[in-house]
Amino acid sequence: xxxxxxxxxxxxxxxxxxxxxxxxxxxxxxxxxxxxxxxxxxxxxxxxxxxxxxxxxxxxxxxxxxxxxxxxxxxxxxxxxxxxxxxxxxxxxxxxxxxxxxxxxxxxxxxxxxxxxxxxxxxxxxxxxxxxxxxxxxxxxxxxxxxxxxxxxxxxxxxxxxxxxxxxxxxxxxxxxxxxxxxxxxxxxxxxxxxxxxxxxxxxxxxxxxxxxxxxxxxxxxxxxxxxxxxxxxxxxxxxxxxxxxxxxxxxxxxxxxxxxxxxxxxxxxxxxxxxxxxxxxxxxxxxxxxxxxxxxxxxxxxxxxxxxxxxxxxxxxxxxxxxxxxxxxxxxxxxxxxxxxxxxxxxxxxxxxxxxxxxxxxxxxxxxxxxxxxxxxxxxxxxxxxxxxxxxxxxxxxxxxxxxxxxxxxxxxxxxxxxxxxx
Amino acid sequence: xxxxxxxxxxxxxxxxxxxxxxxxxxxxxxxxxxxxxxxxxxxxxxxxxxxxxxxxxxxxxxxxxxxxxxxxxxxxxxxxxxxxxxxxxxx
Numbered sequence: 001x002x003x004x005x006x007x008x009x010x011x012x013x014x015x016x017x018x019x020x021x022x023x024x025x026x027x028x029x030x031x032x033x034x035x036x037x038x039x040x041x042x043x044x045x046x047x048x049x050x051x052x053x054x055x056x057x058x059x060x061x062x063x064x065x066x067x068x069x070x071x072x073x074x075x076x077x078x079x080x081x082x083x084x085x086x087x088x089x090x091x092x093x094x095x096x097x098x099x100x101x102x103x104x105x106x107x108x109x110x111x112x113x114x115x116x117x118x119x120x121x122x123x124x125x126x127x128x129x130x131x132x133x134x135x136x137x138x139x140x141x142x143x144x145x146x147x148x149x150x151x152x153x154x155x156x157x158x159x160x161x162x163x164x165x166x167x168x169x170x171x172x173x174x175x176x177x178x179x180x181x182x183x184x185x186x187x188x189x190x191x192x193x194x195x196x197x198x199x200x201x202x203x204x205x206x207x208x209x210x211x212x213x214x215x216x217x218x219x220x221x222x223x224x225x226x227x228x229x230x231x232x233x234x235x236x237x238x239x240x241x242x243x244x245x246x247x248x249x250x251x252x253x254x255x256x257x258x259x260x261x262x263x264x265x266x267x268x269x270x271x272x273x274x275x276x277x278x279x280x281x282x283x284x285x286x287x288x289x290x291x292x293x294x295x296x297x298x299x300x301x302x303x304x305x306x307x308x309x310x311x312x313x314x315x316x317x318x319x320x321x322x323x324x325x326x327x328x329x330x331x332x333x334x335x336x337x338x339x340x341x342x343x344x345x346x347x348x349x350x351x352x353x354x355x356x357x358x359x360x361x362x363x364x365x366x367x368x369x370x371x372x373x374x375x376x377x378x379x380x381x382x383x384x385x386x387x388x389x390x391x392x393x394x395x396x397x398x399x400x401x402x403x404x405x406x407x408x409x410x411x412x413x414x415x416x417x418x419x420x421x422x423x424x
Numbered sequence: 425x426x427x428x429x430x431x432x433x434x435x436x437x438x439x440x441x442x443x444x445x446x447x448x449x450x451x452x453x454x455x456x457x458x459x460x461x462x463x464x465x466x467x468x469x470x471x472x473x474x475x476x477x478x479x480x481x482x483x484x485x486x487x488x489x490x491x492x493x494x495x496x497x498x499x500x501x502x503x504x505x506x507x508x509x510x511x512x513x514x515x
Contacts, residue, residue, distance in 0.1 A: 012486035228436035
């Protein structure tokens with residue numbers, strides 16, 4: 001094995017193990033900054049030693065043990081320096097527990113690892129942090145991305161991301177956020193904070209275009225991986241499976257959703273033969289888990305809507321009445337004019353354009369939709385289906401004037417032009 | 425093996441895995457000059473038989489190789505081939 005082979009093997013081991021090592025150390029030192037530092041020291045030790053000793057048989061356990069030694073040395077040093085007995089009670093207890101764990105090596109470690117990871121997820125996504133800080137910390141600590149990769153993915157300077165991460169860790173330390181899995185009534189709110197972060201990462205990747213730096217579209221895979229980890233750690237939470245299903249079904253359409261020029265292709269016009277069947281199957285089985293768990297939350301409902309599309313072999317086979325009903329349920333748990341607009345369009349598909357138009361018109365005065373180009377473009381679509389071409393044309397033009405996306409503008413104006421010459 | 429598959433799932437990399445029964449329940453189908461030849465299993469003459477597959481979503485070949493090493497450590501002996509799936513380009 002050449003030196004560079006060993007090097008890439010070490011980095012591969014690191015990308016598999018780093019989150020678990022950081023999580024394990026964080027439980028001992030109760031500080032994410034220190035946990036990351038000691039994990040990094042274990043990586044450095046590996047880079048130093050493995051090229052001559054070879055990669056150990058259980059590299060994950062080796063990294064964990066090495067990082068724990070650093071952590072325990074730190075606690076001992078602090079004990080000698082501070083001699084604050086009352087504060088030390090807990091730390092010594094943890095230290096002796098940790099030593100015990102180290103001596104057991106990985107014999108029973110696996111049971112703890114899951115809990116440690118979950119604690120790390122909840123800390124990184126804690127609501128005391130701003131959303132962008134939660135995103136950066138999660139990608140760094142759990143996704144194993146470097147600061148530079150996060151910066152490139154989110155199109156911000158590296159220094160900004162580095163600062164976000166430093167501040168986030170400081171905030172968690174200052175607010176003394178406990179390193180634990182929330183229980184009882186707190187769990188729901190904390191979990192939705194975690195899911196929000198994962199879905200945001202996914203959508204950032206999903207909105208990336210063909211010309212972007214590859215780390216941007218790769219965010220989808222990072223989010224999918226995080227979601228799968230969560231689904232393993234919290235298998236009885238329907239919203240986790242709902243988010244997972246939603247992401248897998250969206251990801252299944254990746255190859256079908258844009259033209260080579262980058263122009264988006266609407267769902268109903270996509271070549272369904274290009275949808276990834278494996279991801280659809282995974283998404284649908286996650287939906288089945290959601291249903292078995294009785295999930296009625298926002299992700300569960302969105303996943304079930306996505307599943308209706310995924311099940312239809314042709315666009316014409318889509319079960320629009322079920323989609324309309326699900327949007328109705330979604331509007332009940334998460335009231336939003338955008339959801340109402342989607343429901344109106346589903347009703348139009350199920351019951352005809354006139355029924356849909358009545359619902360869309362009811363939204364016309366909605367202040368939240370003012371300036372939202374999908375509203376006039378939806379109206380235009382329904383009006384043109386009803387043969388009211390002049391009104392439809394005006395709505396397409398209005399929609400075009402509301403979007404800043406040039407490609408979208410061109411598409412909307414082309415639709416308006418087509419209505420101008422119906423005989424052509 | 426169950427433990428390893430559990431680890432793959434917990435790391436969020438496992439997309440799917442299947443193992444094959446012995447080749448006695450299988451068949452080989454060839455086409456040569458437009459003519460099919462179907463041979464029922466078992467296939468004793470070959471040294472290498474496909475025993476299964478594991479579909480992982482990882483960031484690098486090195487990471488795939490690392491999981492493969494862990495798989496082979498459980499199996500004890502044999503060979504695995506790591507291949508990258510082709511990503512379907514935009515329509």
